[in-house]
Every structure is written in C-alpha cells, then in structure tokens.
Amino acid sequence: MDIQICVGSSCHLKGSAVIIEKMQAAVEKYNLVGKVNLSGSFCMGVCNRMGVTVSVDGEVHTGISPENFSEFFSDHVLAKLNG
C-alpha cells in the first residue's frame, strides 16, 4: 500500500510533521513495516483549512489532524488492508 503525506506549504503549516510521526508510529504498532510504503508529496491540489492531506493508494483524504488521525487510520488504512 502506498501512502503519501502532503508536505507542501499549506499542509506543512497545519502540521504535516505531526501526522508523519503518528503515521510511522501506527505503521510500527500494527506491524505494517514492509507492507506500507510511506512517502511525501508537495501538494495534491486540495488544500483547505481543516488539516493535512493524505493519499492512500491514490485515494485522497483531506483534513487529517492529530485529533482524527486514529479514526482515519483504522477506517482507511487498516480496513483497506484487512478488507
């Protein structure tokens, strides 16, 4: 699975760095190292005021924040991997 986290200006200011840390921790916690390929991206063209943009196998999700990260991870990463 390819996960891209946006590190462009808008997402950077909304905390890409924190989301990257959480993503790495989650990947380790669920033993997904090797199964998930993490990379950066400069802008996916859907900047907004809510949070960071993350794409999972090309599917773009916006507004990811430290608060909703766990929900996002289980709904769109774990569910997809297990489903």
Added chain:
Amino acid sequence: MRKFDTKVQHLKYKVLREVARLAWKDQLLENVMDIPKMIVPGKTPTMRCCVYKERAILGERVKIAMGGDTSNPNIIQVIDIACDECPAAGYEVTDSCRGCLAHRCEDVCKRGAISFDHNHVAHIDKTKCVECGQCAKVCPYSAIVNRKRPCQVACKVKAISIDENNAAAIDNEKCIQCGACVYQCPFGAISDKSYILNVIDMIKKSEGNKNYKVYAIVAPAFASQFMHAKVGQAITGMKQLGFHTVIEAALGGDMVAMNESRELVEKVAEKGAMTSSCCPAFVRYIQTAFPELVDFVSHNPSPMVALAKYIKSTDQNSKVVFVGPCTAKKAECQLEGAKDYVDAVLTFEELQALFDSKEIELSELAEDVLDNASYFGRIFARTGGLSDAVAQALKEQNIDFETKPVVCNGIEECRMALLKLSKNPKILGGNFIEGMACLGGCINGAGCLTHGEKNKADVDKYGREAMEKTISDAVSILQNF
C-alpha cells in the same frame, strides 16, 4: 508602483510580456514581426536616432525572449546593433586639467605613465598605464576620468573585450553567466536568453496539471521582489499562471546546509579547506580561472538541484521550473547532474512579465501560503547566510567542529580568497569559502526586479517568519520517508 530599477529592464520586460501574451494564445508565429511596432508605435523616436533602429533592436530583443541565438552556447548574448560603441579609451585627461604645479598625478603613478606638455597639461602614455586609477583619485580638479565601458567595468572576470566593429564581445570560455553586464549596460545591449516559451509550453501541455504536474521552486530572494504585493499574493498568482504548486528553494538550502556541514568536516581534515557550491557563477569561476582548485569545491548539488531531485522522487510525472534572481542558473540547469531534475529556469523579471501577460494583478489576489523551509534556508539569499546555516547545521548535529568562514561578497572577493587558497590553504585565514558572485548575494542577482539595501532586510524578516526555526526541523519531514 514602479516595478523595475531601470528603463532598460522595463523595455526587456515589455518584450517578454508581448511574446508571452501571444504565446498563450498560440498567435506568436503569425504576429512575432509586429511586436517591435506594438512597443514603439508612431514616428517619433524615444530612445535612439530613429524608430527604425529602435524597432530593429526590439526585433533582436524578441529573438532573445524566444530563446536567442542557438548557435551560441552562452546564455548571455550581446545585441551588437544595440551596443552604442561607448568610448573605450580607459583613463583620459580631460579639458578640466588646469596645468597645475603640484603634479600629484605624476607623483602617484607608479608606472611613470604621466608626462606634461609645454602648458603643464598632463598626458597619459597608454603603453605604460595599467588603469589603476590612482591619478584620477588624487587630481584636485577631477580632470582625469575613466572611459572604460560599463560592461567591462561590471565584468570582474574580464570576459568582455571590444571587437573589430567596436561592439562588446564576450569570451565564452571566461564568462560565468553572472549577468553583471546585463544589468549594468546602460543601453541594454547585453541580455540573458529567455526560456519563457518553454515554460508556457510546459504549462499548456500539462492541461491544467492533468497530464503532468508543473512545480515551481522559488528562490528565497523572492521575498524582496514584489514590492507592490505580498509574497502570498505572488503564490496565488503563480498558481493562476498554471503552476501546480510553489515550493521554497530554501528547503533545498536546508538540505544543502546539513550535507555541506558534514562534508566540510571531512574535506578540511583531508585538504585543509572547502568552498561552497550553491552559486553556479562561483563554481564556474573556479572551473575556468582556478581549475587546480576544483577538488576543493563541495560535492553538494545547489539548493535548486537538491530540491528538484527530491520533488522528482515524490512525483515521477512532473516538471520543475526554478524561479530566481539568477542568470547563471539558466546555464546551471543545462549541466549534467541538473538537467534531469530542473526543466527550466525563469528570472523574477520574466515571472513579472508572465503575470502581466495574463493580466494577473497580484495586489488584488487572495493570499496563499509559502512555508517549507527554516530561517537558515531562507537567508542563503544574502551574503553570509550560507556560512551561518552551515555553522548552525553543525551545532544541531552536535558535531564539534569550528567553521571559520571566509565570506566572499562578490566575485572580486572570491578571487582574492581563491588566490590565497591556490597558494596554500593555511594562508586563507579560514576553512570554508562561501562564494557568491553577486555583491550582497542572490538578492542582487541580475534577474531581480529591484536591487537595493532594503532587500537584505526583507529577506531576513522573511527568514524570521518561517515556522521551522531549525534546519533539522525543516529537513526532518524529508528524512522521515
């Protein structure tokens, strides 16, 4: 508000704008011959002897705006018919010489080049004169003037000579593409070739960034350029032009600072000193004038190339355009090791022309954001900034090493430092040569809209506004993948 320092820049801009305007509409080929008349209508000349000569020169400017003479590999090109054949006699005694008794000019001339006629009026023997200028300095009547051509005065690497037709000629072997002559020629007779058409074509063929994405990297001197608008408005404008997104070259600066600081420790242990590699004109100067010192040059790519390489690693289907103050970058992007990553280079002058070709009025736009780098990456734009960043990078990595920077502001200071290094690294008085070809650093690059003291303050202020305060924080997002 006036956007340029000089009327020469304004003229160049008008040509670029008209070429771009027609190119966006796919009407350039049919209308290219009409551009000179659009810019100089009517019958009254405003710049030269007649409108026909004005238009002939504008025709040449149009060619340069469309990429210039392809048979000449240099990106700096002379427009011979615009070259006004300035007097090129060097130091001369004028009518103001009063034939005084003191003869300070004679005393100060170490070459014995000054003699006097029966009226005690001074004369300079050109076969003895070395153009040191001391006589001109001491004359109480300011009777001795330097009639050297402005382009030759500007060219500190002595690449400009006068050809048989009395026009300026550039020695491509010596030229470092710094653009000093381009900015200094009062008649605009030397110009940097433009690649705006490549960029317009790239944007058009991307069909709204669908077929591939066009990324823009902006140099940190950007912060000082658009006096009539905010940085955020310029970013919005660039996206309206058709760029997918805009990223700070300063992030490449942060990446370079990290790597260059580690390389410095190794290189100093091995060779006693190292030079920076981010200014392409400085690197080319070493290659052409001090080839024996090439091994002292840092192996790091420039911030432009480092970042472009990273962008291409995140998006294989992308084009990267660098926008900066620098004419030498146009040559750098054609070099091995750069051309696979950087697809085109624009100057700030050209960006302004592109905005206006699409009637994009920056001051009326909403503000977008630009924040990818740290304070230290951003201050690369001014002299001393790179040295500060390298020292900071060592500190952040807990490497116990004392950087002793030799900050070279302008190519003449670079030459002095390189001369010392070529004799013996021990007499250099430091271990790290920060070489910047332009006085003041990139903020005074030839492709800037404005050149001035205020620019340094703008860049420092912009640096302090960066969200990331340290280099490690700025590059950590990249290293995490």
